[in-house]
Amino acid sequence: MRVAIVGCGFIGRKRAASLQGCTLAACADVDLPQAQALAGTSALATDDWRRAVSLPEVDLVIVATTHDALVPVTLAAIQAGKHVLVEKPAARNCQELAPVMAAAAENGVLVRVGFNHRYHPALRKAQELFRAGALGEMMFVRGRYGHGGRLGYDREWRADKVKAGGGELIDQGMHLIDLSRLFLGEFCQVKGLAHTYYWDMAVEDNGFMLLTTEAKTTAFLHVSWTEWKNCFSLEIYGKAAKLEINGLGGSYGVERLAYYRMLPELGPPETTIWEYPGPDKSWELEFAEFLEDIHLGRQPSAGLEDAFRAHQVIEAIYEESGL
Numbered sequence: 001m002r003v004a005i006v007g008c009g010f011i012g013r014k015r016a017a018s019l020q021g022c023t024l025a026a027c028a029d030v031d032l033p034q035a036q037a038l039a040g041t042s043a044l045a046t047d048d049w050r051r052a053v054s055l056p057e058v059d060l061v062i063v064a065t066t067h068d069a070l071v072p073v074t075l076a077a078i079q080a081g082k083h084v085l086v087e088k089p090a091a092r093n094c095q096e097l098a099p100v101m102a103a104a105a106e107n108g109v110l111v112r113v114g115f116n117h118r119y120h121p122a123l124r125k126a127q128e129l130f131r132a133g134a135l136g137e138m139m140f141v142r143g144r145y146g147h148g149g150r151l152g153y154d155r156e157w158r159a160d161k162v163k164a165g166g167g168e169l170i171d172q173g174m175h176l177i178d179l180s181r182l183f184l185g186e187f188c189q190v191k192g193l194a195h196t197y198y199w200d201m202a203v204e205d206n207g208f209m210l211l212t213t214e215a216k217t218t219a220f221l222h223v224s225w226t227e228w229k230n231c232f233s234l235e236i237y238g239k240a241a242k243l244e245i246n247g248l249g250g251s252y253g254v255e256r257l258a259y260y261r262m263l264p265e266l267g268p269p270e271t272t273i274w275e276y277p278g279p280d281k282s283w284e285l286e287f288a289e290f291l292e293d294i295h296l297g298r299q300p301s302a303g304l305e306d307a308f309r310a311h312q313v314i315e316a317i318y319e320e321s322g323l
Contacts, residue, residue, distance in 0.1 A: 001022045001023070001059040001060050001291070001294070002022065002023045002024075002025040002057050002058050002059050002060070003019055003022050003023065003024055003025060003058070003059070003060045003061070003062060004025055004026040004027070004028065004052040004053055004055065004058045004060075004061045004062070004077075004082075005024065005026070005027050005028070005038065005052075005061075005062045005064065006028045006029075006049045006052055006053065006061060006062070006063050006064065006065055006069075006073050007028075007029060007062075007063065007064035007065035007066075007069075007087075008027050008028070008029040008031075008034045008035045008037070008038040008064075009029070009034065009064065011064040011087055011114075012027075012029070012038060012062070012064040013038060014283050015062045015064055015085070015283065015287070016038055017283070018283035018284040018286075018287050019287065020284060020287055020288050020291060022060070022291070024038075024039070024042070024043045025043055025044065025055065025057055025058050026039070026043055026044040026045075026046065026051075026052040026055055026058060027039040027043055027044070027045050027046070027052070028045075028046050028047065028048065028049040028051070028052035028053075029047065030047055031047070032045065032046070032047040035047065049065075049069075049073055049076075050076060053073065053076050053077040053080055053082060054076070054080050058082060059082065059083065060082060060083045060084070060085065060294070061073070061074075061077035061082045061083070061084050061085075062084075062085045062086075063077070063084060063085070063086040063087060064087050064114075065087075066157050066163050066164070067089060067091070067092050067163060067164050067165050067170070068092065068162065068163045068164075068165070070086055070087070070089075070090055070091055070092075071090075071091045071092075071096045071097070071099075071100055073086075074086045074090070074100055074111070075099065075100055075103055078100070078103045078104055078107050078109055078111065079103060079107060081107060081109060082109060083109050083110045083111070083290075083294055084104075084109065084110075084111045084112070085111075085112045085113075085114060085287070085290055086111065086112075086113055086114065087113075087114040088113050088114050088115055088174045088175070088178075088307060088310075089165070089170050089174050089307060089310070089311065090113045090304060090307035091165075091307070091311070092164070092165025092166070092170075093165055093311055093315060094308055094311045094312060094315060097304060097307060097308050097311060098308075100304060101304045101305070101308065104304060110290075110293055110294055110297075110298075110299065110300060111300070111303060111304050112286075112290045112293065112300035112302060112303060113300075113302050113303060113304060113306060113307045114286065114302075115174075115175065115178045115286075115302040115306065116282040116283055116286045117175045117178070117179060117248075117282065118178070118179070118182070118282075118286070118301075118302060119281075119282035119283075119285040119286045119289075120248060120249075120255060120276075120280070120282045121255060121257075121274075121276040121278075121281070122245045122247075122255045122256065122257035122274065122276055123179065123234075123245060124285075125257050125274060126234075126236060126243045126245060126257060127182060129241075129243065129259060130182075130183055130236070130243075134238075134240070134241055134259070134261070135236065135237075135238025135239075135240055135241045135242075135243065136238040136239040136240025136241065137238060137239045137240075138183060138184060138215075138217050138236075138237070138238050138239075139217060139218075139237045139238060139239060140184075140217060140218040140219065140220065140237050141179075141180045141183055141184060141217075141218070141219040141220070141221075141234065141235065141236050141237070142219075142220045142221075142233075142234075142235045142237070143176045143179070143180065143219065143220070143221045143222070143233065143234045143235070144221075144222050144223075144224075144231055144232070144233045144234075145172045145173075145175065145176050145221075145222075145223050145224075145231065145232050145233075146168075146172065146222075146223055146224030146225065146226070146227030146230070146231050147172075147224075147225065147227050147230045147231075147251075148225070148226060148227055148228040148229070148230070149199065149205075149225050149226075153199060153225070154199040154200045154201040158171060158203075159199065159201035159202070159203060160202075160203075161202045161203050164203060166194075166203055166204070166314060166318065166323075167194070167196070167201065167203030167204040167205060167207075167225070168194075168203075168204055168205055168206060168207050168223045168224060168225050169194055169204060169207035169209075169223060169314045169317060169318075170314060171223070171225075172223045173207050173209070173221070173223040173310075173314060174307070174310050174314070176209075176219075176221045176223060176234070177209070177211070177219075177221070177309075177310040177313050177314070178302070178306055178310055179234060180211065180219035180221065181306070181309060181310075183236050184211075184213050184217045184218075184219060185213050185215075185217070186213060186214075186309065187211040187212060187213055187219070187309075187313060188212065188213060188214050189211070189212040190209070190210075190211055190212075190312075190313050190316040190317060190320075191209075191210040191211075191317075191320065192207065192208050192209040192210060192211075192316075192317035192320060192321070193207070193208045193317070193320070193321055194206070194207045194208075194317050194318055194321040194323055195207075195321065197226055198225075198226045199225060199226075204321070204323065205224070205225040205226055206222070206223070206224045206225065206226060207221075207222070207223045207224075207314075207317065208221070208222050209221040209222070209313065209317060211313060230251045230252045230253075231252065232245070232246065232247060232248045232252045232253075233245070233246050239262075240261065240262055241259060241260055241261040241262060241269070242259075242260040242269070243257065243258070243259055243260075244257070244258040244260070245257050246258075248280070249276075249277075249279070249280050250280070254275055254276070254277050255275070255276040255277075256273065256274070256275050256276070257273070257274045257275075257276075258271060258272070258273045259271070259272045259273075259274075286302075289301070
């Protein structure tokens, strides 16, 4: 397949390195030198994304832009008959996302949302154990995810409410909500707080979530741009066992999964630990599954509906917080 990438920054470059044998046909970015650097000598480089997505030879478009451009680029690609991998959050809100969902259905193309955290090895192993029933009946999930930003972070595009649509809830919060839904299902009750404690910005730098399903299984989540030391922690509790995931590699620390199986007499659990010190292959695994989706005509496991559900949670918390 031939691929066009719109948005050639950090994430666009990660996607270009993960094409699984596909051909990079076009690179588009408002910063033309950035597009040229990614395109090299074999692909078209342009600062006109409309040109890139309308090329007849392009089969698939990867959209890795700022949040305000995700919907227009995705819609244009869908209407041109291209399959699309759009980075999360896929839109700035539910209202923006609804016409994208309708267009994908009308045009018969597949759209995957970039929830690459599902493909980290510890999370893949956790899903395998969960599906095998190793946790027993589910109870709750507890998660933390955050970083400390950097000098000038409050002047970057993620701090711009118009460009980003929101702050840390839309950034790292989307991932924790998506992962919690994998293990607990749909949330019918949403409580939380979005607040700015430290950064001089119009969007929240911290988000706190208490999400409950009809069965009363609960996700207690905190995402933060004031974490100072990068942190990823997800604990998944069943009546028979607990899973604990820490780290995502790099500055977040070595990725590690602990499986604590309760014994009939309770007391100290039977413990199994896996560590994954290798490079991050989540981008390659996610893209490979999307290629398989296309080949089989199968709806992606992480699609527009998943992004929509996460946005519903975030919008409820924004409303509760008066944002």
